[in-house]
Amino acid sequence: MIARIYKPARNAMQSGTAKTKHWVLDYEPDEPRRVEPLMGWTSSGDTRQQVRMRFETKEEAIAFCEQHGVAYQVLEPKAPSRRTIAYADNFAYSRRGLWTH
Numbered sequence: 001m002i003a004r005i006y007k008p009a010r011n012a013m014q015s016g017t018a019k020t021k022h023w024v025l026d027y028e029p030d031e032p033r034r035v036e037p038l039m040g041w042t043s044s045g046d047t048r049q050q051v052r053m054r055f056e057t058k059e060e061a062i063a064f065c066e067q068h069g070v071a072y073q074v075l076e077p078k079a080p081s082r083r084t085i086a087y088a089d090n091f092a093y094s095r096r097g098l099w100t101h
Contacts, residue, residue: 001048002028005061006075022054023061025072 004026010017027048036043055061058074065072089095 001030001070003065003070003072004028004075005058005065005072007058007077009077010080022056023058025053025055025061025064027051 005023006026007023008020010020029044029049030046031044033042033044035041053061053064055064062072062074064070
């Protein structure tokens with residue numbers, strides 16, 4: 001049983017940073033998912049895949065894993081690369097693309 005501790009990335013459909021401030025602990029699946037032959041649903045006997053816990057800090061998540069004897073892996077978050085651009089750059093002479101409407 002291995003747990004992943006990470007800070008979730010921002011959703012591509014949102015501009016804010018909601019639900020990205022906490023650290024999340026997820027368990028890696030112990031067994032693969034299988035397709036039920038009768039209904040065609042995907043199922044698994046591993047119920048720990050359904051558990052997702054949130055912590056305020058990375059240290060709290062690590063302390064939880066060490067207290068309960070769970071092997072863990074910490075994934076550090078990547079800093080988002082923000083590209084700032086001004087509206088005036090649409091009309092610059094050094095513009096790379098074509099300037100047409």
